[in-house]
Amino acid sequence: MVSQEMYRLGANRSCIRDLFEYGLKKAAEIGKENVYDYSLGNPSVPAPEQVNETIRDLSLGDSLALHGYTPAPGAMDAREAVAQDLTARFGMPIAGADIFFHCGAAPALVSVLRALAVDGSEVITPAPFFPEYRVFSEGAGHKFVVIPAEEKTFQIDPEAFRSAVNEHTQAIILNSPNNPSGVVYSEETLKAIAAILEEKEAEYGHPIYIIADEPYRELVYEGLKVPFIPNLYRNTVVCYSWSKSLSLPGERIGYVCIPQQTEDHDALFAAMAGAARAAGHVCAPSLQQQIVRHCVGIMPNIEAYDRNRKLLYEKLTEYGYSCVKPQGAFYMFVKAPGGDAKAFSDAAKELNLLVVPGADFGCPGFFRLSTCVSYDMIVRSLPAFEQAIRKFC
Amino acid sequence: MVSQEMYRLGANRSCIRDLFEYGLKKAAEIGKENVYDYSLGNPSVPAPEQVNETIRDLSLGDSLALHGYTPAPGAMDAREAVAQDLTARFGMPIAGADIFFHCGAAPALVSVLRALAVDGSEVITPAPFFPEYRVFSEGAGHKFVVIPAEEKTFQIDPEAFRSAVNEHTQAIILNSPNNPSGVVYSEETLKAIAAILEEKEAEYGHPIYIIADEPYRELVYEGLKVPFIPNLYRNTVVCYSWSKSLSLPGERIGYVCIPQQTEDHDALFAAMAGAARAAGHVCAPSLQQQIVRHCVGIMPNIEAYDRNRKLLYEKLTEYGYSCVKPQGAFYMFVKAPGGDAKAFSDAAKELNLLVVPGADFGCPGFFRLSTCVSYDMIVRSLPAFEQAIRKFC
Numbered sequence: 001m002v003s004q005e006m007y008r009l010g011a012n013r014s015c016i017r018d019l020f021e022y023g024l025k026k027a028a029e030i031g032k033e034n035v036y037d038y039s040l041g042n043p044s045v046p047a048p049e050q051v052n053e054t055i056r057d058l059s060l061g062d063s064l065a066l067h068g069y070t071p072a073p074g075a076m077d078a079r080e081a082v083a084q085d086l087t088a089r090f091g092m093p094i095a096g097a098d099i100f101f102h103c104g105a106a107p108a109l110v111s112v113l114r115a116l117a118v119d120g121s122e123v124i125t126p127a128p129f130f131p132e133y134r135v136f137s138e139g140a141g142h143k144f145v146v147i148p149a150e151e152k153t154f155q156i157d158p159e160a161f162r163s164a165v166n167e168h169t170q171a172i173i174l175n176s177p178n179n180p181s182g183v184v185y186s187e188e189t190l191k192a193i194a195a196i197l198e199e200k201e202a203e204y205g206h207p208i209y210i211i212a213d214e215p216y217r218e219l220v221y222e223g224l225k226v227p228f229i230p231n232l233y234r235n236t237v238v239c240y241s242w243s244k245s246l247s248l249p250g251e252r253i254g255y256v257c258i259p260q261q262t263e264d265h266d267a268l269f270a271a272m273a274g275a276a277r278a279a280g281h282v283c284a285p286s287l288q289q290q291i292v293r294h295c296v297g298i299m300p301n302i303e304a305y306d307r308n309r310k311l312l313y314e315k316l317t318e319y320g321y322s323c324v325k326p327q328g329a330f331y332m333f334v335k336a337p338g339g340d341a342k343a344f345s346d347a348a349k350e351l352n353l354l355v356v357p358g359a360d361f362g363c364p365g366f367f368r369l370s371t372c373v374s375y376d377m378i379v380r381s382l383p384a385f386e387q388a389i390r391k392f393c
Numbered sequence: 394m395v396s397q398e399m400y401r402l403g404a405n406r407s408c409i410r411d412l413f414e415y416g417l418k419k420a421a422e423i424g425k426e427n428v429y430d431y432s433l434g435n436p437s438v439p440a441p442e443q444v445n446e447t448i449r450d451l452s453l454g455d456s457l458a459l460h461g462y463t464p465a466p467g468a469m470d471a472r473e474a475v476a477q478d479l480t481a482r483f484g485m486p487i488a489g490a491d492i493f494f495h496c497g498a499a500p501a502l503v504s505v506l507r508a509l510a511v512d513g514s515e516v517i518t519p520a521p522f523f524p525e526y527r528v529f530s531e532g533a534g535h536k537f538v539v540i541p542a543e544e545k546t547f548q549i550d551p552e553a554f555r556s557a558v559n560e561h562t563q564a565i566i567l568n569s570p571n572n573p574s575g576v577v578y579s580e581e582t583l584k585a586i587a588a589i590l591e592e593k594e595a596e597y598g599h600p601i602y603i604i605a606d607e608p609y610r611e612l613v614y615e616g617l618k619v620p621f622i623p624n625l626y627r628n629t630v631v632c633y634s635w636s637k638s639l640s641l642p643g644e645r646i647g648y649v650c651i652p653q654q655t656e657d658h659d660a661l662f663a664a665m666a667g668a669a670r671a672a673g674h675v676c677a678p679s680l681q682q683q684i685v686r687h688c689v690g691i692m693p694n695i696e697a698y699d700r701n702r703k704l705l706y707e708k709l710t711e712y713g714y715s716c717v718k719p720q721g722a723f724y725m726f727v728k729a730p731g732g733d734a735k736a737f738s739d740a741a742k743e744l745n746l747l748v749v750p751g752a753d754f755g756c757p758g759f760f761r762l763s764t765c766v767s768y769d770m771i772v773r774s775l776p777a778f779e780q781a782i783r784k785f786c
Binding site for chain 1: 462641677
């Protein structure tokens with residue numbers, strides 16, 4: 001007498017969570033220092049000190065204002081601070097009214113997907129992709145279409161993309177810097193995608209939106225710039241979260257930005273707000289809205305993540321692993337020795353090395369490492385990586 | 394090309410919000426002190442000082458732990474603190490594992506409703522009711538069935554209730570203390586409802602759940618106790634929020650409690666978790682989880698609300714208004730002079746007195762006052778109340 005679809009979603013836990021909990025149990029048995037857990041993408045760099053200072057300052061102010069309801073899209077001062085930051089950084093006029101705060105990027109994405117769900121609609125994403133995209137898209141009522149991975153570079157093959165688009169396509173989810181590959185889609189890739197979409201929009205006579213899911217935008221290395229997709233393609237909606245950039249993943253603060261240039265801007269904004277309302281969204285946490293208002297310009301300290309990335313990339317390739325060098329985020333997506341990532345992950349588990357097999361990301365031949373871990377753990381884990389590959393070569 | 398259902402929900406704002414924004418505009422024109430705004434249920438008593446002290450203490454601790462992801466149902470220490478508090482207060486063994494933190498009571502309710510949505514399912518609520526129950530129930534896919542109000546007492550007429558239950562009934566939403574009436578359902582009422590439900594469960598061979606939506610549980614006057622419905626009826630699920638009791642409405646912290654005694658406990662808990670997952674729930678705000686962990690035993694200061702209630706009830710009845718005396722929450726649901734609450738609300742608006750007509754609450758002959766306002770505003774507004782009734786008598 002309960003919904004079987006909801007039961008299935010609740011009872012079948014993700015293999016990431018399963019591995020993580022296995023790691024906790026194992027650590028209790030053999031000591032935390034002997035388990036090399038690369039499962040979860042939980043930031044290992046604390047929030048900038050300004051965040052906690054802001055919290056203390058705010059807690060001394062007007063309690064009713066601080067903890068009271070805000071309008072559903074958020075407090076206008078906070079929305080405007082975010083809009084001004086975007087405008088200054090990317091040269092596109094964004095207004096406070098184009099921003100809608102959500103409890104993180106996940107419900108932001110869900111609201112946009114539900115707003116775009118019509119009879120027979122489809123949503124496309126290139127592999128590898130964050131596994132919840134499937135849950136969110138199918139849950140909203142879309143057919144979820146995956147473009148096979150371009151495994152040499154993890155960019156997007158324009159011809160594979162073109163053949164996935166049809167008149168039912170409502171949106172493309174792009175996640176750059178990408179979880180799990182760490183790749184940043186190049187301007188060249190994005191321009192090719194934009195050109196195809198413009199052609200298809202004209203052919204089918206309706207907008208096709210890019211949903212740019214960008215929680216890792218500020219986590220890029222070697223001075224690389226992540227293209228702001230609304231500058232390359234008119235019908236782009238941006239979903240964002242401060243989970244990674246301000247290390248606030250538990251606090252659930254993010255937004256949807258629908259730039260004024262977007263076709264059907266007002267209808268799309270209203271439908272997204274309606275989807276949020278139907279999900280029981282009242283407002284994003286009010287204290288967190290004020291934190292991002294005051295801290296929106298603060299860039300994360302990515303030094304530790306970069307150091308991890310360099311060490312792991314150097315050592316793993318030295319041992320014979322094959323991997324596209326990540327340009328952003330805090331993941332590495334490594335080719336599984338032997339070709340079967342599930343088998344490799346199981347073998348690695350026996351060495352207390354926890355890596356996530358790539359099937360749920362749309363790439364069963366790869367495994368993911370979350371590199372937001374301690375440098376010391378990486379150093380301690382290296383012999384296990386060296387041993388694991390030997391089992392398959 | 395957007396979902397028409399979501400568009401309608403986003404574009405048709407509630408009349409409460411409309412009135413509230415009208416009030417802000419009017420206040421800018423003629424001065425805040427000349428507008429008597431009874432529209433919104435935003436607490437007017439600040440959070441207990443311990444809440445802001447706890448925030449400061451926590452902000453000095455381990456930032457990674459404080460702001461990091463928790464498991465989807467919440468941090469176990471916080472879940473256990475809530476469970477222990479419930480067990481101590483209501484004498485029913487509740488475990489931490491029975492608690493699932495949500496971003497407020499609204500998404501908690503939505504998750505339970507989605508978990509219970511099956512082909513042809515129905516959800517019942519007695520009028521008057523919080524208008525979003527309709528949005529949440531229909532959005533989940535249920536038929537929404539309203540039992541006409543018992544306007545003399547705003548209790549529930551057992552025979553009207555009995556005739557609304559059928560084999561498709563999956564749940565009853567009960568909100569006590571009630572928004573908008575302020576009434577607390579008596580043990581007698583609840584026992585009558587429970588007896589009917591037990592009879593119908595046996596007849597149809599499946600559980601029918603009471604969903605007890607209880608954000609106002611701690612806001613009761615004259616020492617009244619609100620019955621804990623799981624003690625009266627086995628298949629009760631409790632939805633709660635600290636929005637009102639700790640004056641944290643903007644912070645979005647609440648829970649679902651599914652007591653162990655509940656039929657199909659594990660399946661229902663899993664389906665509720667699955668519904669949360671599909672909506673993009675990752676966890677409730679982590680800082681707020683720790684606040685409720687530390688402040689769960691603090692009772693609200695209801696003195697100001699009680700003072701407002703007494704003054705308004707005394708004066709309004711003196712002027713000739715008719716109203717069931719509220720026992721809890723911070724609302725009064727008053728019979729509209731002339732019988733048409735929309736006409737009365739419009740007339741009151743001309744006196745800068747903003748009251749919400751009751752149609753959306755299922756009672757078009759009544760209007761709602763939110764009494765969580767300043768005492769001074771009530772005093773200033775009394776001549777307008779006196780004038781308004783004269784227009785209809």
